[in-house]
Amino acid sequence: MLAAALDVHLTGDTATYVAAAAALVGVVIGGLLNAGVTVILRRSDDKRNARVAALLVTEDLMISMPPMLKLKDEQTWTPIRAARNFATRDSWEEHRATLAHSVSMDGYVSLSAAFEGLAHAASGATERGDGTPLTDAEGWSLASTFLAMNRGMSYLTLLVGLPPRWRPVRRFLFKRTQQAHADKLLAEDVPYQEFMRRHGPGMR
Numbered sequence: 001m002l003a004a005a006l007d008v009h010l011t012g013d014t015a016t017y018v019a020a021a022a023a024l025v026g027v028v029i030g031g032l033l034n035a036g037v038t039v040i041l042r043r044s045d046d047k048r049n050a051r052v053a054a055l056l057v058t059e060d061l062m063i064s065m066p067p068m069l070k071l072k073d074e075q076t077w078t079p080i081r082a083a084r085n086f087a088t089r090d091s092w093e094e095h096r097a098t099l100a101h102s103v104s105m106d107g108y109v110s111l112s113a114a115f116e117g118l119a120h121a122a123s124g125a126t127e128r129g130d131g132t133p134l135t136d137a138e139g140w141s142l143a144s145t146f147l148a149m150n151r152g153m154s155y156l157t158l159l160v161g162l163p164p165r166w167r168p169v170r171r172f173l174f175k176r177t178q179q180a181h182a183d184k185l186l187a188e189d190v191p192y193q194e195f196m197r198r199h200g201p202g203m204r
Contacts, residue, residue, distance in 0.1 A: 046101070046102075049098055050098055050099065050101070050102035050159050051159050051160055052095075053091075053095035053098040053099050053102070053159075054099065054102075054156040054157075054159035054160045055160055056091035056094075056095060057091045057092050057095060057096075057099065057111065057156060058153055058156050058157075058160070059091065060088050060089055060090070060091045060092055060115075061114065061149050061152065061153055063085050063086070063088050064083070064086050064087055064088070064118050064149070065149065066079075066083070067079040067080050067082070067083040067086055068080075068142070068145070068146050068149065071134070071139075071142055071146075075133060075134050075139070076130075076131050076132055076133050076134060077124070077125045077128045077129075077130070077131075077132045077134065078130045078131055078132075080121055080122065080124075080125040081125045081126075081128075081130055082130075086118070086121075086122055086125075087115075087118035087119050087121065087122035089115050089118070089119070092111070092115050096108075096111075096112075099111065099156075102159055103155045103156070103158070103159070104155065106151075106155075106182070107151075107152065107155030107156075107158075107182075110148050110151040110152040110155065110182075111148075111152035111155070111156075113144075113145070113148040113152075114145060114148040114149040114151075114152045117141065117142075117144065117145025117148060117149075118145060118149075120141070120145075121141075121142055121145060124138065151182050154178050154179075154182040155178070155182060157178055158178050158179075
């Protein structure tokens, strides 16, 4: 009965109006669905690109890590002078913009400080002969660079190894552990803290 009544009244201009409104609603809903899918796909691509960038930049840092570790025992410029591809930064230069959107401000500044410190160390090593001992100031500078490297890799690990959203407890614990490690390294890096107090308002 209701359907018959509707058929009787939905005639002429009224039926045309309803059909047009229904078509408009369909277009709007379709547009919203397409926009939603586009946003989801874009976010997925952004996360994938950030993860790839983190892996490649981590590789750059790992190349320079062994000679930095040797400095603790040798305390001369020899490990850096003898290292191959020390302070390589090709991936960093290519992907730093992607990471700037994906890590915290401290994470990005830590990575930037690490690569600048490595470049400074490489330059210093070329000016000194094998076996030249490190001065106290050089040792402090290299130690700060080493801490920045580790702190930066802690933030990169958040992009590479973060558990999926459907495992919220593991995801929360992983993020807390990595952040705690980064905070510990930050507390040990006195020169970095002093620099940020002077030039980085709003930083932790």
